Amino acid sequence: MCDDFVTKGTKCIGVAANYNELLKILNKPVPKVPDFFIKPISSYIKECQKIIIPKGFKVNEEIELGVVIGKKCTKVPEQNAMDYISGYCVALDMTATCRLTEARQTGGSWTLGKGFDTACPVSGFIPKSKIPDPHNVDLWCTVNGIQKQNGNTNDLVFNVPFLVSYISSYITLEPYDVIITGSPPGMGPVHKGDVIEGGIKDIVTIKFEVDSE
């Protein structure tokens, strides 16, 4: 597995509302099964590129732990799920809240709200050995140097093996596919000229500038 994993996967799957603390703040019940969506791989950007807010859109940042799949898998039992992971990344699940609010009201799809070009900034590939426990990862995110998000993956509602097992029971996962595991609370709107920094404490830092159409 190498650093340009983003060009080799077939999909990025995002998990919605997967932090207990976030559900508490939103006053939402803990779901029985994860809710997830697909971000097209055309939405990936690396640090040399800017996040471009589409004309008229309102966009939030969401810092997330990404799980990179190492081997093709279908219907993986939870107890074997970690064997199918090659590593991790940190990602920003850029979210067009204007579209999501409308989609929630009308029952419409999340495709545009989650999948516009540049909606998935990612770090380089982090080998599995660097994160021995994916459920003790400190995620942080600042906008223009101001702390916005701070969370630990020990607060995930559905943990990494469960996500791989559950998702793969319906959708075959392939090498270099990424599951972004949900965002801790604190996400908020970003604007042209903002600089978003984030990462996993002691492991990786990313920095992306925001521009608009």
Ligand SMILES: O=C([O-])CC(=O)C(=O)O
């Ligand atoms: O943006 C949302 O509403 C859901 C989501 O992706 C998250 O909680 O990470």
Ligand SMILES: [Mg+2]
């Ligand atoms: Mg998200």
